[in-house]
Amino acid sequence: xxxxxxxxxxxxxxxxKKQTIRFQENGSTIKLNSDDxxxxxxxxxxxxxxxTDCNEFKTGxxxxxxxxxxxxxxxxxxxxxxxxxxxxIEYNKNKRIIKFDNGQTIDxxxxxxxxxxx
Numbered sequence: 001x002x003x004x005x006x007x008x009x010x011x012x013x014x015x016x017k018k019q020t021i022r023f024q025e026n027g028s029t030i031k032l033n034s035d036d037x038x039x040x041x042x043x044x045x046x047x048x049x050x051x052t053d054c055n056e057f058k059t060g061x062x063x064x065x066x067x068x069x070x071x072x073x074x075x076x077x078x079x080x081x082x083x084x085x086x087x088x089i090e091y092n093k094n095k096r097i098i099k100f101d102n103g104q105t106i107d108x109x110x111x112x113x114x115x116x117x118x
Contacts, residue, residue: 021050021069023059030057034074038087038100040066041108042080053102075116081108091117
């Protein structure tokens, strides 16, 4: 019984320690749970885009700075893309397409970084 109690206490602590990322967007402070993030990319107008299941957030932070805020489950797959490997359900090496657990796909996988996914 003590082992079960100890295991539950450890699980609760782990859940409570979920990593979050904070950034500014249009004068507001946004706080996201890192588990909710699918991927992070750079767009054409020099903004970093953080993509979740339901939203897309733009920030002026560099991709390198955002990378430092994220846990080790996030890996670079392209010079302008970081993905949450915990949310990937399929990776097609031939077509270089990543499919996430919500059904969304991206093709930002370069030959230079494809080894990070394997």
